[in-house]
Amino acid sequence: MQGIDITGQRFGRLVAIKLIPKEERTWTNKERAWLCKCDCGNEVIVRQRSLLGKRVTKSCGCLRKMDAFLATSQVKNIDENYLFQFDNFEKFLFIHKSIRNIINFINIDMNQYKEYIEYFYYQKQFNAIYNFWLNKQKENNTFYDWAKPSIDHIVPKSRGGSNEKENLQFLTVFENLSKRDMSMEEWNDFKKKNHTNSDYFIESILKEEVMQYEN
Numbered sequence: 538m539q540g541i542d543i544t545g546q547r548f549g550r551l552v553a554i555k556l557i558p559k560e561e562r563t564w565t566n567k568e569r570a571w572l573c574k575c576d577c578g579n580e581v582i583v584r585q586r587s588l589l590g591k592r593v594t595k596s597c598g599c600l601r602k603m604d605a606f607l608a609t610s611q612v613k614n615i616d617e618n619y620l621f622q623f624d625n626f627e628k629f630l631f632i633h634k635s636i637r638n639i640i641n642f643i644n645i646d647m648n649q650y651k652e653y654i655e656y657f658y659y660q661k662q663f664n665a666i667y668n669f670w671l672n673k674q675k676e677n678n679t680f681y682d683w684a685k686p687s688i689d690h691i692v693p694k695s696r697g698g699s700n701e702k703e704n705l706q707f708l709t710v711f712e713n714l715s716k717r718d719m720s721m722e723e724w725n726d727f728k729k730k731n732h733t734n735s736d737y738f739i740e741s742i743l744k745e746e747v748m749q750y751e752n
C-alpha cells in the first residue's frame with residue numbers, strides 16, 4: 538500500500554493530483570500525502586492514510602461546511618444537491634449571507650431564493666468586486682478591507698426602493714457607504730462633479746477586470 542500510485546483516483550469529492558515529495562511533507566513521520574483537488578475548487582494536501590483508510594476523507598472540508606449550513610440556514614427544501622451545483626461554495630455562502638441581511642429567509646419561496654442566489658452568483662459586477670477583494674485578501678493587503686462586496690439598494694429603501702433583485706447590486710463597502718441614500722444617477726453625478734476617482738469604485742474595478750483579460 539505504501540508505494541501505490543493513486544494519481545487521478547477519486548475519493549468522494551477529492552481527486553488525487555500528485556504525490557507530495559518527501560522533503561515537503563509536514564507530518565513528523567513523513568508519511569505519504571497527496572495534493573488533491575476538491576470538486577469545490579479547493580486544493581488540499583491529504584495523507585494517503587486518510588484517503589484509503591477506514592475513516593475516509595471525502596472533501597477539503599466543504600462537505601462539513603455544507604452540513605453546517607444546511608442545519609442552520611433556515612431555508613426550506615434546500616439540499617446538498619442544490620449546493621453541489623456551485624463550483625465555489627464560499628462564494629455561494631457569501632451571497633447567501635449578504636441577501637440574508639436584507640431578506641428574511643424563513644418564509645421565502647424556494648424558487649425566489651434560488652433566483653436571488655443565481656442572479657448574483659453568475660453576475661459580472663458581483664464577481665468583479667468579489668474577485669478584486671479576494672485577491673487583495675490573498676496578498677494579505679488589509680488596506681483593501683474596504684473593498685468587501687456590500688449589497689446596495691439601487692433606488693434607496695428610504696426613497697421607496699424595493700428588495701426585488703433588480704433593485705439590488707453589490708458595491709464595495711466603501712462605495713456603498715459613500716453613496717448613502719443617493720440614487721445611481723445622483724451618485725454618478727456626484728462622482729463626476731467631484732472628479733472622484735477611487736480603486737474602490739465599481740467602474741475602476743470593472744476596468745481593472747477587463748485589463749486583466751486583455752493582458
Ligand SMILES: [Zn+2]
Pocket residue numbers: 550575576577578579596597598599600
Ligand atoms: Zn471542497
